[in-house]
Amino acid sequence: MATLVNPADISPRSVANKSDKKALLDAIRMTLGVQSPAVRLNTQTFNRNRYAATSVLPDYDALKDRARQIKENAISNLPELLRHLEASVVANGGHFYLAKTAADANAYIRDVLLRHEVKLVVKGKSITSEETRLNHDLEAAGLTVAETDLAEFILQVADEQPSHIIAPALHYSRERITALFKRKFTTDLPLDTGEELTVFAREKLREQFIAADAGISGANLIAADSGSLMLVESEGNIRMTTTLPPLHIAIAGIEKVVPSRTDFGTFIELLPRSGTGQPLTSYVSILHPPIKAPSFAAPGKVAKPREFHMVLIDNGRSRMREDPVLREALYCIRCSACLNSCANFETVGGHAFGGETYSGGIGGSWEAGTGTLMNARFSELCTACSRCVPNCPVRIDIPWLNENLRQRMNFEQPRSAAKAAFGDMTGSAPEDRVAPLQKQFFGNYSTLGKWGTRFAGLSNASMSLPGARAFMERVFGVDRRRTLPRFPRKTWERLYREEPRGLPAKFRPSLVMLADVFTNYGAPERGMAAIRMLRAIGLDVVLSPAIPDGRAAMSQGMMETARIQANAIAPMLRQYLREGRKIVVLEPSSLAMLRSDFKHLLDDEETRQLLAQNSFEPLEMLWNVAQEQKLDLKRIFPARKSKHGTKLFYHSHCQQRTCNSATQTIDVLRAAGFDVVTSSVECCGMAGSFGYKHDYYDLSMAVGEDLFAQVRRADQESGPRILVASGISCHEQLFAGMGREVVHPAELLAGTLS
Ligand code: SF4
Numbered sequence: 001m002a003t004l005v006n007p008a009d010i011s012p013r014s015v016a017n018k019s020d021k022k023a024l025l026d027a028i029r030m031t032l033g034v035q036s037p038a039v040r041l042n043t044q045t046f047n048r049n050r051y052a053a054t055s056v057l058p059d060y061d062a063l064k065d066r067a068r069q070i071k072e073n074a075i076s077n078l079p080e081l082l083r084h085l086e087a088s089v090v091a092n093g094g095h096f097y098l099a100k101t102a103a104d105a106n107a108y109i110r111d112v113l114l115r116h117e118v119k120l121v122v123k124g125k126s127i128t129s130e131e132t133r134l135n136h137d138l139e140a141a142g143l144t145v146a147e148t149d150l151a152e153f154i155l156q157v158a159d160e161q162p163s164h165i166i167a168p169a170l171h172y173s174r175e176r177i178t179a180l181f182k183r184k185f186t187t188d189l190p191l192d193t194g195e196e197l198t199v200f201a202r203e204k205l206r207e208q209f210i211a212a213d214a215g216i217s218g219a220n221l222i223a224a225d226s227g228s229l230m231l232v233e234s235e236g237n238i239r240m241t242t243t244l245p246p247l248h249i250a251i252a253g254i255e256k257v258v259p260s261r262t263d264f265g266t267f268i269e270l271l272p273r274s275g276t277g278q279p280l281t282s283y284v285s286i287l288h289p290p291i292k293a294p295s296f297a298a299p300g301k302v303a304k305p306r307e308f309h310m311v312l313i314d315n316g317r318s319r320m321r322e323d324p325v326l327r328e329a330l331y332c333i334r335c336s337a338c339l340n341s342c343a344n345f346e347t348v349g350g351h352a353f354g355g356e357t358y359s360g361g362i363g364g365s366w367e368a369g370t371g372t373l374m375n376a377r378f379s380e381l382c383t384a385c386s387r388c389v390p391n392c393p394v395r396i397d398i399p400w401l402n403e404n405l406r407q408r409m410n411f412e413q414p415r416s417a418a419k420a421a422f423g424d425m426t427g428s429a430p431e432d433r434v435a436p437l438q439k440q441f442f443g444n445y446s447t448l449g450k451w452g453t454r455f456a457g458l459s460n461a462s463m464s465l466p467g468a469r470a471f472m473e474r475v476f477g478v479d480r481r482r483t484l485p486r487f488p489r490k491t492w493e494r495l496y497r498e499e500p501r502g503l504p505a506k507f508r509p510s511l512v513m514l515a516d517v518f519t520n521y522g523a524p525e526r527g528m529a530a531i532r533m534l535r536a537i538g539l540d541v542v543l544s545p546a547i548p549d550g551r552a553a554m555s556q557g558m559m560e561t562a563r564i565q566a567n568a569i570a571p572m573l574r575q576y577l578r579e580g581r582k583i584v585v586l587e588p589s590s591l592a593m594l595r596s597d598f599k600h601l602l603d604d605e606e607t608r609q610l611l612a613q614n615s616f617e618p619l620e621m622l623w624n625v626a627q628e629q630k631l632d633l634k635r636i637f638p639a640r641k642s643k644h645g646t647k648l649f650y651h652s653h654c655q656q657r658t659c660n661s662a663t664q665t666i667d668v669l670r671a672a673g674f675d676v677v678t679s680s681v682e683c684c685g686m687a688g689s690f691g692y693k694h695d696y697y698d699l700s701m702a703v704g705e706d707l708f709a710q711v712r713r714a715d716q717e718s719g720p721r722i723l724v725a726s727g728i729s730c731h732e733q734l735f736a737g738m739g740r741e742v743v744h745p746a747e748l749l750a751g752t753l754s
């Protein structure tokens with residue numbers, strides 16, 4: 001990265017708006033240099049707790065389906081729900097205001113507060129008011145605003161934007177909070193422990209609660225039938241904010257409205273579990289404002305009558321509702337599961353992987369929807385690893401949203417003859433030829449692979465020429481520190497043609513192995529090992545032609561190219577299904593295309609369903625057949641014959657896990673007699689082209705550090721283990737981090753056959 005600024009000197013606010021790419025790169029440097037340990041510790045703790053909390057929910061999938069259904073219906077019926085809600089609020093004796101813009105909302109709130117001669121307003125955590133920059137506007141009008149959530153209080157003192165949806169100051173270690181408070185407050189207290197810090201903040205906040213004339217809260221959900229608010233929190237400050245002062249203003253986005261209070265139950269089950277991993281947070285309030293109990297009056301003051309205002313803001317949400325892609329973001333309940341399960345977010349947090357208000361994988365859609373498209377530039381940090389998808393309680397396809405944002409940002413790029421010519425030459429769809437050269441380079445991997453292998457000697461030699469890597473870095477953004485795989489002289493297709501057919505099949509199903517372009521041009525021997533492994537248990541296996549499936553293009557936001565490729569490969573694969581074969585896919589990112597991503601790309605729904613239902617990872621297929629036929633895998637693939645030894649460290653692939661096709665590999669390896677230690681990271685950080693990119697190389701390696709540390713720990717505990725991984729990019733990352741050979745499970749098993 002070009003800048004020479006010390007990461008510690010970069011302030012989060014100065015890099016909050018990522019519409020300038022330099023801000024994104026500086027933010028990555030700043031977070032890696034200063035915030036990463038605290039972000040990692042806190043997000044990974046939330047993530048572990050979430051797995052534990054959701055694993056004991058017997059009806060977790062049904063709950064997610066119900067939550068999704070409620071949100072889908074609510075967004076569909078939003079205009080009607082808003083009318084209903086207004087009537088409910090007014091019938092309760094409250095005031096209702098629907099603000100078209102952030103400025104409208106702020107102006108309304110400011111006028112109400114000034115009318116009531118409010119001097120001090122206490123606020124409970126409200127990300128919507130961050131979006132509208134409410135504090136800034138109120139302070140400009142001469143009001144004092146006191147944030148009462150401990151984390152928001154820290155950020156107010158530090159003048160920083162939140163870095164996480166539910167834990168806004170999660171990037172602060174205890175030591176950094178102590179240093180901050182000592183810098184900003186005059187105190188002799190040591191403030192060395194969490195308890196001392198909390199007591200110190202609580203003293204300050206109590207004074208504010210007692211003196212406040214008004215309270216502003218957000219709302220997790222709002223019921224149209226009753227005007228009730230659901231508020232979920234850990235500290236009780238929102239409860240004080242909404243009940244102590246006589247004047248209560250609730251500000252929330254229009255997407256928070258659901259039909260009925262009875263809908264709250266589903267979200268009370270899901271929200272805390274998905275966020276912090278708690279079965280329930282310390283405080284869950286269902287308020288029906290204006291509340292009837294008298295307001296608090298400080299000694300010597302007279303209690304004033306209560307007044308309630310509900311301010312709902314649109315600020316781009318109606319446009320999002322009409323947008324076929326961004327509409328899905330409106331279902332978000334802001335639980336943070338997608339942030340905590342995201343390896344990139346776990347490493348840099350929301351000051352890099354986030355914008356002025358919203359962060360993480362879902363944050364890009366919100367910044368684009370409520371601000372401008374280029375504010376969503378940080379969504380480039382979404383590698384489409386898909387780990388967030390099964391963990392989202394409303395099943396939002398976050399990578400799909402980000403790939404579409406990428407396409408829209410590509411379309412914002414200036415056209416150039418060089419990009420058009422390069423796109424034409426390498427196979428970009430005409431619409432995608434406006435994409436930056438780097439994106440077209442990675443998005444058209446199949447063309448690169450085809451020509452690279454055709455002239456393998458020349459291609460490999462040219463990479464060693466002086467200046468070649470510097471040229472690649474300058475023109476295509478390929479980081480020169482990353483080892484490039486060598487092009488093989490023979491593709492997988494060619495090796496397959498040269499391989500004898502083998503013994504007649506003993507079992508069904510017959511298989512076609514998809515010659516995914518990554519294996520065909522990058523690791524053909526691995527592909528052959530998979531074929532030999534499946535033939536060894538008595539299956540008939542043929543290899544399909546190698547044509548791109550759209551994965552590489554889609555990950556670069558080249559959606560039209562991806563669509564064309566998906567619609568070309570699907571009929572070819574369907575023909576194999578007609579012949580009675582099942583499809584086996586070695587590269588997990590290609591398997592994820594067939595199992596899941598084609599739903600966005602294929603025109604033919606029936607073919608999509610057939611491909612999704614009939615595609616398998618090779619060891620998943622092997623395990624299924626072995627179970628069915630009661631095969632003795634220890635006899636067929638005796639681990640003791642492996643030249644690598646029997647002790648393994650196995651890292652499955654992120655998309656393989658999302659496809660539920662990872663555990664079978666471990667089952668097979670153990671059944672064959674291998675001693676297997678597994679990784680527990682969400683993603684290795686390489687993520688296809690991501691780790692090759694000069695802009696993101698440092699982040700990619702920092703993400704990988706968790707995996708490398710797990711390998712080192714396993715080595716220390718029980719001696720060196722052979723590294724085994726299922727994804728091509730995981731191989732590259734493990735090799736880069738550990739400097740050791742990495743093998744595929746199929747290579748390992750095939751190696752025991754001779
Ligand atoms: S797809 Fe992966 S990288 Fe993208 S937001 Fe989800 S977890 Fe993060």
Ligand code: SF4
Pocket residue numbers: 165274331332333334335336337338339362391392393394395396398
């Ligand atoms: S996108 Fe899903 S997982 Fe992420 S915050 Fe929203 S509801 Fe939670």
